[in-house]
Amino acid sequence: MDMDVLQLKQLFPGLESELYEEMAADATLRPVKAGDILLRVGQTIRSTMLIAEGVIKLYREDEDGNEFFIYHLTPGQACSLSFICSARSEKSEVLAKALTDGSVISIPPEKMDEWMGKYKSWYQFVLSSYRNRFESLLQTIDAIAFSTMDERLEFYLKRQVAQFGKVLNITHQEIAHDLNSSREVISRLLKKMESKGLLALHRNSIEWLQA
Amino acid sequence: MDMDVLQLKQLFPGLESELYEEMAADATLRPVKAGDILLRVGQTIRSTMLIAEGVIKLYREDEDGNEFFIYHLTPGQACSLSFICSARSEKSEVLAKALTDGSVISIPPEKMDEWMGKYKSWYQFVLSSYRNRFESLLQTIDAIAFSTMDERLEFYLKRQVAQFGKVLNITHQEIAHDLNSSREVISRLLKKMESKGLLALHRNSIEWLQA
DNA sequence: GTCTCTCTGTGATGCAAGTCACCGTTCAGC
DNA sequence: GCTGAACGGTGACTTGCATCACAGAGAGAC
Missing domain, CATH: 2.60.120.10 (Jelly Rolls)
Structure with a gap:
C-alpha cells in the first residue's frame, strides 16, 4: 500500500x-x-x-x-x-x-x-x-x-498515565515483564503504593489517584 | 596541529x-x-x-x-x-x-x-x-x-588480557569501578578465581593463567 | 629504621529482589 | 450452574551484592 x-x-x-x-x-x-x-x-x-x-x-x-x-x-x-x-x-x-x-x-x-x-x-x-x-x-x-524497583515502577506508571490516561488496563504480570522483574515483586510494591494513597488497584486495571 | x-x-x-x-x-x-x-x-x-x-x-x-x-x-x-x-x-x-x-x-x-x-x-x-x-x-x-558479577568479571578480565596481555597492572578498586561494583566484592571473586587456578593475584597486578 | 598510605583479605550484617508455594477471587465458556 | 484459567495477594526462603569494620602486607618518604 x-x-x-x-x-x-x-x-x-x-x-x-x-x-x-x-x-x-x-x-x-x-x-x-x-x-x-x-x-x-x-x-x-x-x-x-x-x-x-x-x-x-x-x-x-x-x-x-x-x-x-x-x-x-x-x-x-x-x-x-x-x-x-x-x-x-x-x-x-x-x-x-x-x-x-x-x-x-x-x-x-x-x-x-x-x-x-x-x-x-x-x-x-x-x-x-x-x-x-x-x-x-x-x-x-x-x-x-541507579534506581530501585519502586522508583522504576513509579516512573513507569507515570509514563503510562501520561500516555493512556489515569486508568491503566494492564496486569501486574505485564508490568513485571516490562520492568524485567517478577509478578510477586510488582504486586507487593503496588500494594505499598496503594496503602500510600497513590493509586487504587482493581482487577486488570490500575487507577492513578495523584496529579 | x-x-x-x-x-x-x-x-x-x-x-x-x-x-x-x-x-x-x-x-x-x-x-x-x-x-x-x-x-x-x-x-x-x-x-x-x-x-x-x-x-x-x-x-x-x-x-x-x-x-x-x-x-x-x-x-x-x-x-x-x-x-x-x-x-x-x-x-x-x-x-x-x-x-x-x-x-x-x-x-x-x-x-x-x-x-x-x-x-x-x-x-x-x-x-x-x-x-x-x-x-x-x-x-x-x-x-x-542477564549476568552475575562473576561472569562479568571473567568477561572483563578476558577482554583486558586480549588488549593488554596476560599481566594486568590494575587494582581491585579500579576493576570495581569499571564494573560498577565495590572493591570487597571484586576481591572476594578474584580470590575464588585464584583458588580455581584461573589466575594469580599480586600486588597491583593480576596474572592470567588460562589460554 | 619508622611512618604512613595504598592495596588487599575477610568476617558480620543488612537489604532488595527473585523464587517457591499456596490460596482466594474473578470471569469466560461450556 | 460448573470448571478451568487467568489474576492477584502473601508468607517463607534464598541469593547476590553493598556496606561496615578491621587487620595485615607492601612500598615509598624521611
Missing part, C-alpha cells in the same frame, strides 16, 4: 517537500497486529522501518530466550537499527513486537542511500533518530544501574 | 582519498593526558571527536555524581554522540575521560555536515560508528540484566 504526502508530513514534520513525494512513491505501508513479531534476533534486515501507527516494543534477548524490554517506538519514530543494518543486510540484535495494532512503513535500502546524499533533512532525521534511541538506551541503563 | 593523510588512512581505512585530503586540512589534533576529562555531562559539544591514540572511557552519571562505566573508545573510533550533538550544539549526556595519554581529532561541525552529503564513505563511517556504539550499549545492558 502507498502513503499519501499529507500523512507523511504529519508523521515526519520538517522534511523537504520533494522528499515527501519520493517517500509517497517508494515507501510501502504494512499493517501489523498486536502481538506480531516484526523483527527477530538474528534475522537479516532488508529495509528501513518507520512507525506510522501503533506502539512497537523492543526487547533484548539472552541465550535462554529471556526478554529484556528496552524501549518503545511510537508513530513518527524509526527503528534506528534498521537504518544501518538494511544498508548492509546485517542481522538484528533485538526483538521487535507490536504492542497494539498499527502499521509500519518500509523503505527500500537503495532509497535510504540515495536520500542520504540528496536530502539534508533526511540525514538529519536519521541522525536525530539515532540520537533519540541512544538516549532511550542510556535511560534504560540509568534505570537498572 | 594538523594530521597527515597516511596517518588518517591507517586509522580510518576505506574512506575516499579526497576525504583524507580534506580531513588532513580541516581536522585538528589535540593531545590528551591520562585522567583528562574530555566531555562533561551537560557540556555543549561543538565539534565531532575521533580517537587517534589512547583509550577513552565513557561514563554515565547520576544526580549524586556516581559514575557508571558504559564503554571504551579506542583509536579509529568516534564519539557517536558528538556527531549529532555538534551539528546542533546539543549537550553531552555522558562523561568522557582519558584512561591513558593519547590524542583526539576534532572536526568542525560545518565540515561534518558538508562531508555527509559529499562523501558516501563518510556517512557510512558515521552510521557504522553509531551502530557500533549502539551495540556496545546493548552489551552493557546485557551484562547488567
Whole structure:
C-alpha cells in the first residue's frame, strides 16, 4: 500500500517537500497486529522501518530466550537499527513486537542511500533518530544501574498515565515483564503504593489517584 | 596541529582519498593526558571527536555524581554522540575521560555536515560508528540484566588480557569501578578465581593463567 | 629504621529482589 | 450452574551484592 504526502508530513514534520513525494512513491505501508513479531534476533534486515501507527516494543534477548524490554517506538519514530543494518543486510540484535495494532512503513535500502546524499533533512532525521534511541538506551541503563524497583515502577506508571490516561488496563504480570522483574515483586510494591494513597488497584486495571 | 593523510588512512581505512585530503586540512589534533576529562555531562559539544591514540572511557552519571562505566573508545573510533550533538550544539549526556595519554581529532561541525552529503564513505563511517556504539550499549545492558558479577568479571578480565596481555597492572578498586561494583566484592571473586587456578593475584597486578 | 598510605583479605550484617508455594477471587465458556 | 484459567495477594526462603569494620602486607618518604 502507498502513503499519501499529507500523512507523511504529519508523521515526519520538517522534511523537504520533494522528499515527501519520493517517500509517497517508494515507501510501502504494512499493517501489523498486536502481538506480531516484526523483527527477530538474528534475522537479516532488508529495509528501513518507520512507525506510522501503533506502539512497537523492543526487547533484548539472552541465550535462554529471556526478554529484556528496552524501549518503545511510537508513530513518527524509526527503528534506528534498521537504518544501518538494511544498508548492509546485517542481522538484528533485538526483538521487535507490536504492542497494539498499527502499521509500519518500509523503505527500500537503495532509497535510504540515495536520500542520504540528496536530502539534508533526511540525514538529519536519521541522525536525530539515532540520537533519540541512544538516549532511550542510556535511560534504560540509568534505570537498572541507579534506581530501585519502586522508583522504576513509579516512573513507569507515570509514563503510562501520561500516555493512556489515569486508568491503566494492564496486569501486574505485564508490568513485571516490562520492568524485567517478577509478578510477586510488582504486586507487593503496588500494594505499598496503594496503602500510600497513590493509586487504587482493581482487577486488570490500575487507577492513578495523584496529579 | 594538523594530521597527515597516511596517518588518517591507517586509522580510518576505506574512506575516499579526497576525504583524507580534506580531513588532513580541516581536522585538528589535540593531545590528551591520562585522567583528562574530555566531555562533561551537560557540556555543549561543538565539534565531532575521533580517537587517534589512547583509550577513552565513557561514563554515565547520576544526580549524586556516581559514575557508571558504559564503554571504551579506542583509536579509529568516534564519539557517536558528538556527531549529532555538534551539528546542533546539543549537550553531552555522558562523561568522557582519558584512561591513558593519547590524542583526539576534532572536526568542525560545518565540515561534518558538508562531508555527509559529499562523501558516501563518510556517512557510512558515521552510521557504522553509531551502530557500533549502539551495540556496545546493548552489551552493557546485557551484562547488567542477564549476568552475575562473576561472569562479568571473567568477561572483563578476558577482554583486558586480549588488549593488554596476560599481566594486568590494575587494582581491585579500579576493576570495581569499571564494573560498577565495590572493591570487597571484586576481591572476594578474584580470590575464588585464584583458588580455581584461573589466575594469580599480586600486588597491583593480576596474572592470567588460562589460554 | 619508622611512618604512613595504598592495596588487599575477610568476617558480620543488612537489604532488595527473585523464587517457591499456596490460596482466594474473578470471569469466560461450556 | 460448573470448571478451568487467568489474576492477584502473601508468607517463607534464598541469593547476590553493598556496606561496615578491621587487620595485615607492601612500598615509598624521611
